[in-house]
Amino acid sequence: MKITLVRRVVQVLMLVLFCLPPLLAGWGLAGLYAGGDGEVATPAEGVFFGSLSASSLGPVPLFDPLAALELLAANGGAAMAALAGAGTVALVYALVRARAFCGWVCPVNLIGEGVDAARRRLGIAVPERVLDRRMKIGAAVAVVAASALVGFPVFETVSPIGAVSKGLVFGGFAGAGTLVAIVIAELFVSRRVWCRTLCPLGGLFQVLGRAGQVNVHINHDACVHCGRCEEACLADPVILAPALSGDDIIVRAGDCMACGACVDTCPARALSFSLGRLPARAQTRREERDPVSES
Ligand code: SF4
Numbered sequence: 001m002k003i004t005l006v007r008r009v010v011q012v013l014m015l016v017l018f019c020l021p022p023l024l025a026g027w028g029l030a031g032l033y034a035g036g037d038g039e040v041a042t043p044a045e046g047v048f049f050g051s052l053s054a055s056s057l058g059p060v061p062l063f064d065p066l067a068a069l070e071l072l073a074a075n076g077g078a079a080m081a082a083l084a085g086a087g088t089v090a091l092v093y094a095l096v097r098a099r100a101f102c103g104w105v106c107p108v109n110l111i112g113e114g115v116d117a118a119r120r121r122l123g124i125a126v127p128e129r130v131l132d133r134r135m136k137i138g139a140a141v142a143v144v145a146a147s148a149l150v151g152f153p154v155f156e157t158v159s160p161i162g163a164v165s166k167g168l169v170f171g172g173f174a175g176a177g178t179l180v181a182i183v184i185a186e187l188f189v190s191r192r193v194w195c196r197t198l199c200p201l202g203g204l205f206q207v208l209g210r211a212g213q214v215n216v217h218i219n220h221d222a223c224v225h226c227g228r229c230e231e232a233c234l235a236d237p238v239i240l241a242p243a244l245s246g247d248d249i250i251v252r253a254g255d256c257m258a259c260g261a262c263v264d265t266c267p268a269r270a271l272s273f274s275l276g277r278l279p280a281r282a283q284t285r286r287e288e289r290d291p292v293s294e295s
């Protein structure tokens with residue numbers, strides 16, 4: 001529960017980070033209209049401003065990597081500034097664990113976790129998985145290709161990811177409809193179907209995630225094979241299989257969000273986070289345990 005608690009705090013702080021600048025500016029303007037005569041800073045003049053699609057941290061531009069690829073496909077050279085901002089974001093996430101964005105930052109995942117908890121409480125049973133998790137990589141390719149065809153960033157016009165913060169900053173709630181559809185699908189069709197199998201940004205981060213240096217590590221001697229980590233996994237239970245079977249010592253799949261739900265739930269404390277890409281397979285461990293059969 002400890003990691004999940006910290007993650008919940010971070011998720012809420014991220015929402016506040018994106019929503020606060022425009023709200024603060026709104027309060028300032030309200031004070032001006034009410035009779036104040038001081039200078040009012042616009043949100044863009046603050047240290048941090050923007051949405052999850054595009055923002056700035058001081059002089060550093062930050063850009064959603066999928067949005068940048070869509071812009072590139074749609075507008076060619078006009079997207080160069082966006083690509084620079086996207087490169088910074090992609091590099092940081094890829095080095096840590098790309099889908100940590102999904103687990104720790106994205107508000108859709110926060111809503112999805114809430115829907116998951118509500119569905120369980122209401123006793124609504126849905127399948128764990130109706131689509132393959134790799135479908136979202138195809139979704140990423142499809143939205144970039146579609147952007148090239150129609151000449152504008154297709155997913156950005158319906159993306160639920162920045163719906164709340166973009167609504168507060170720019171006054172439009174284009175992704176709200178997608179968000180409602182996701183809630184209905186996750187309540188009645190399949191558990192966490194958007195984040196696991198459909199989100200194109202999740203698909204791009206799934207590919208980058210293979211380079212992640214923050215990994216779930218398993219102590220095979222401690223594991224009692226209760227399966228609780230698989231039940232808890234926010235990404236997809238199958239990504240734990242190589243580690244649980246003894247074939248690997250870390251969860252290597254790019255889909256892992258480093259959410260820590262499995263670490264928190266393990267009754268045997270067999271799981272922990274480790275840094276660096278440890279050797280690919282637990283082959284040496286099996287050789288030590290069973291030298292005859294391995295030779
Ligand atoms: S929850 Fe822990 S003990 Fe249970 S299967 Fe997973 S790693 Fe093994």
Ligand code: SF4
Nearest residue numbers: 233256257259260262
């Ligand atoms: S393997 Fe563990 S840390 Fe990774 S997504 Fe699943 S529950 Fe989260």
